[in-house]
Amino acid sequence: MSNKKIAILTDIHGNLLLLNAVLEELKKENIDDYIFCGDSITDGFDNEKILNKIKSLTSNVILGNREKSILEYDNKSWQNKKQWKSMLYTYNSLSKENLDYLKTLNIYKIITINNVKICISHGSPYNVRDLVCFNSYEIFDKLIADFNCDIYLFGHTHKEYMTKYKDKLFINTGTLSLPTNNKAVSTYGILTIDEKDIKYTLKEYKYDFKKIKEYYCNSDYHKICNEWCNLILYTLKYGIDYSNIFIEFLNKYCNNDEEKKNQLWEETFKEFMQKNNLEIL
Numbered sequence: 001m002s003n004k005k006i007a008i009l010t011d012i013h014g015n016l017l018l019l020n021a022v023l024e025e026l027k028k029e030n031i032d033d034y035i036f037c038g039d040s041i042t043d044g045f046d047n048e049k050i051l052n053k054i055k056s057l058t059s060n061v062i063l064g065n066r067e068k069s070i071l072e073y074d075n076k077s078w079q080n081k082k083q084w085k086s087m088l089y090t091y092n093s094l095s096k097e098n099l100d101y102l103k104t105l106n107i108y109k110i111i112t113i114n115n116v117k118i119c120i121s122h123g124s125p126y127n128v129r130d131l132v133c134f135n136s137y138e139i140f141d142k143l144i145a146d147f148n149c150d151i152y153l154f155g156h157t158h159k160e161y162m163t164k165y166k167d168k169l170f171i172n173t174g175t176l177s178l179p180t181n182n183k184a185v186s187t188y189g190i191l192t193i194d195e196k197d198i199k200y201t202l203k204e205y206k207y208d209f210k211k212i213k214e215y216y217c218n219s220d221y222h223k224i225c226n227e228w229c230n231l232i233l234y235t236l237k238y239g240i241d242y243s244n245i246f247i248e249f250l251n252k253y254c255n256n257d258e259e260k261k262n263q264l265w266e267e268t269f270k271e272f273m274q275k276n277n278l279e280i281l
């Protein structure tokens with residue numbers, strides 16, 4: 001049985017620049033296969049190219065909450081709603097071929113490599129939006145009972161960890177493009193599996209923010225989805241989850257009222273940026 005080296009990538013969120021940069025780094029590693037743990041698209045503009053790339057690399061791909069939202073879109077509720085501009089941008093940018101490709105994906109997948117059973121999911125195999133952390137032992141116990149795998153892979157939280165529990169590995173490789181640990185880096189993982197041993201390494205890729213800024217600011221996404229694009233850019237610059245922090249800030253005024261969110265979107269965004277001393281790009 002030969003060594004197998006597997007690269008694990010998650011939460012690419014539409015950033016082809018970082019996907020390509022990390023794939024370039026992985027060329028040095030002699031990777032045998034890839035695993036993608038969801039949220040590959042939305043929040044950026046290269047959604048088509050990313051799906052084409054992923055499809056060409058592997059079949060170890062599952063749905064994140066972002067892909068699931070795209071698939072469940074009713075073709076009307078995001079129209080003329082500023083808070084949904086970015087999601088609508090992604091939906092409109094996808095070809096029928098790639099929408100059909102997304103329909104073939106499940107929210108979890110179990111694969112076997114050198115007799116090691118790996119469960120791939122985004123939130124969890126139960127729900128794409130589950131938040132599984134390094135110490136979610138109750139969920140770990142349920143997963144062991146329900147799926148009997150050796151390794152469980154997650155995405156979604158953008159927080160990397162590796163927990164060994166009851167002789168199983170529970171791993172989140174973080175995120176390629178929306179860091180949250182006050183660190184402007186992409187994180188991904190490499191699993192090496194041979195007959196007797198499983199080795200896991202977390203990798204960091206330090207990107208040049210200037211290039212990221214150029215990449216976004218030269219796109220039509222920056223014009224069409226300017227507010228969201230700014231929040232994504234500052235998340236990348238500082239490793240602070242500005243998009244979620246902004247949504248919480250907006251919700252204080254809107255109580256999840258969709259019409260109010262639409263009305264207050266722009267002025268609340270300006271207020272938010274000012275309060276955080278962030279210049280609008």
Ligand SMILES: [Mn+2]
Binds near residue numbers: 064065066155156
């Ligand atoms: Mn997610």
